[in-house]
Amino acid sequence: MAAEAESETGLVFHPMEQFKIEPLFGEGPIHWYTITNQTLWMGIAVLVIFLLLVVGTSRRALVPSRIQSIGELAYGFIYRMVEDVVGKEGLKYFPYVMTLFMFIVVSNFLGLIPMSFTTTSHIAVTVVMALLVFVGVTILGFVKNGIGFLKLFWVSSAPLALRPVLAIIEVISYFVRPVSHSIRLAGNIMAGHAVIKVFAAFAALLAVAPLSLLGVVAMFGMDMLVAFVQAYVFTILTCVYLKDALHPAH
Amino acid sequence: MEGDIVQMGAYIGAGLACMGMGGAAVGVGSIVGNYLSGALRNPSAAQSQTAMLFIGIAFSEAFGIFSFLVALLLMFAV
Amino acid sequence: MTTEATEAAMAAGHAAGAAAEKGGMPQLDFSTFPNQIFWLLVTLVVVYLILTKLALPRISSVLAERQGTITNDLAAAEELKLKAQEAEEAYNKALAEARAEAQRIAAETRAAIQADLDKAIAKADDEIAAKTAQAQKAIAEIRAHALESVQEVAKDVAREIVAVLGGKADARSITAAVKAHLKDLKGEGRP
Numbered sequence: 001m002a003a004e005a006e007s008e009t010g011l012v013f014h015p016m017e018q019f020k021i022e023p024l025f026g027e028g029p030i031h032w033y034t035i036t037n038q039t040l041w042m043g044i045a046v047l048v049i050f051l052l053l054v055v056g057t058s059r060r061a062l063v064p065s066r067i068q069s070i071g072e073l074a075y076g077f078i079y080r081m082v083e084d085v086v087g088k089e090g091l092k093y094f095p096y097v098m099t100l101f102m103f104i105v106v107s108n109f110l111g112l113i114p115m116s117f118t119t120t121s122h123i124a125v126t127v128v129m130a131l132l133v134f135v136g137v138t139i140l141g142f143v144k145n146g147i148g149f150l151k152l153f154w155v156s157s158a159p160l161a162l163r164p165v166l167a168i169i170e171v172i173s174y175f176v177r178p179v180s181h182s183i184r185l186a187g188n189i190m191a192g193h194a195v196i197k198v199f200a201a202f203a204a205l206l207a208v209a210p211l212s213l214l215g216v217v218a219m220f221g222m223d224m225l226v227a228f229v230q231a232y233v234f235t236i237l238t239c240v241y242l243k244d245a246l247h248p249a250h
Numbered sequence: 251m252e253g254d255i256v257q258m259g260a261y262i263g264a265g266l267a268c269m270g271m272g273g274a275a276v277g278v279g280s281i282v283g284n285y286l287s288g289a290l291r292n293p294s295a296a297q298s299q300t301a302m303l304f305i306g307i308a309f310s311e312a313f314g315i316f317s318f319l320v321a322l323l324l325m326f327a328v
Numbered sequence: 329m330t331t332e333a334t335e336a337a338m339a340a341g342h343a344a345g346a347a348a349e350k351g352g353m354p355q356l357d358f359s360t361f362p363n364q365i366f367w368l369l370v371t372l373v374v375v376y377l378i379l380t381k382l383a384l385p386r387i388s389s390v391l392a393e394r395q396g397t398i399t400n401d402l403a404a405a406e407e408l409k410l411k412a413q414e415a416e417e418a419y420n421k422a423l424a425e426a427r428a429e430a431q432r433i434a435a436e437t438r439a440a441i442q443a444d445l446d447k448a449i450a451k452a453d454d455e456i457a458a459k460t461a462q463a464q465k466a467i468a469e470i471r472a473h474a475l476e477s478v479q480e481v482a483k484d485v486a487r488e489i490v491a492v493l494g495g496k497a498d499a500r501s502i503t504a505a506v507k508a509h510l511k512d513l514k515g516e517g518r519p
Contacts, residue, residue, distance in 0.1 A: 019353075021363070038367065046371055099375050099379055124365060129368075187316070187318060190322075232304060233308035237305065
């Protein structure tokens, strides 16, 4: 139906075209091993992370260069976040959190490069990451606290009569976590890119072309902010869930 | 003919779903406004609560994104 | 076409695939999911390995090293500050000593000068006193002499006047009269 959004004015809206996954080499169906444009941009994300955190810090300078200070800032940012939200015993899981954060933030910003592909706009990607967090946190909670992990759903500060009702709500909200966790990230990124695309499509009309250009620039700035904030939110929610697993008591 | 009606319904539904974004905007505005008024009352405590601010914004905003997603589904997937 | 798609939408996966074929949401094209998930897991594992094997130990060591250097530098700065304080104290002490010495020397010099001065003043006072005594003696002599002269002159004048008036004056009464007059003059004439 998107293809039919074309109207008599000559405007063509293909806001979803940019998220299309295509094989990088040749045509044909996409098997699980096929190298697609998404694979390429994931690889670029890995490369950027490598350049930023490994090559950038290779001089081990006491007074950091710019790239090295970016790496150190990212490290300090996540380290402090884990320490503040989860506590000292959460620092064991710092590398996992850092992995998620670096991948998301680098992918988000790479997606803002024109003509590039945004890996984090795909629900499959974010759902897998959210499920990794969800399953990991649930297993960790049961391993650390045993059956006591279920106290997470039993709000001991509420009146006794209300507790079963609250427990049901808590259980539902616990299982909704991965859904909101993943769709928030993918939806934000997808929305930002789609809106940019819609604004850009209006540029075909000469009368509103300057306005559309202004809109594209404004939305691009907004998306820069969203790219960082969503990575931050994904990471801090991971930390919050981790805290729940380590200290389930309300 | 029937298909056209379905399509029309989908588009109308998509438009209606976009109203949910307004709710999200109100929610985010309320959170940030309250944070700001609290922060102005006690600026020394503001720094430690920015994480809570962002978590709150994220939760509130998620519902706006859900409505956007519903609109997209109606537009493209139904 | 739309009817088919709508019906098929009930069976989610199939419909999404169909939707993708006609340009729907690529996000819901389930046929690409295995591919995406596989490559995402590969990516995450690679990023994790890069971080844990290379990046994080290096960055943490750099940060620890910097922290250590900063701590050391701060300690060194503290030490230097203490040294500076000591030096300042020594300087102040030396300054105070020098000042006291200077004051002592000044006082001594002043005392010596004072002594010389006193001696000179005493000598000068003595001389002045001697000279004054001499001068007073001379003045007294002159005054006595003058009184005598005045007496003589007065006697002479009185005798002459008496003689001119035709009287004969004996020396004794003239002398007595002059003396009485002079005594009156002395009593009144002194201011």
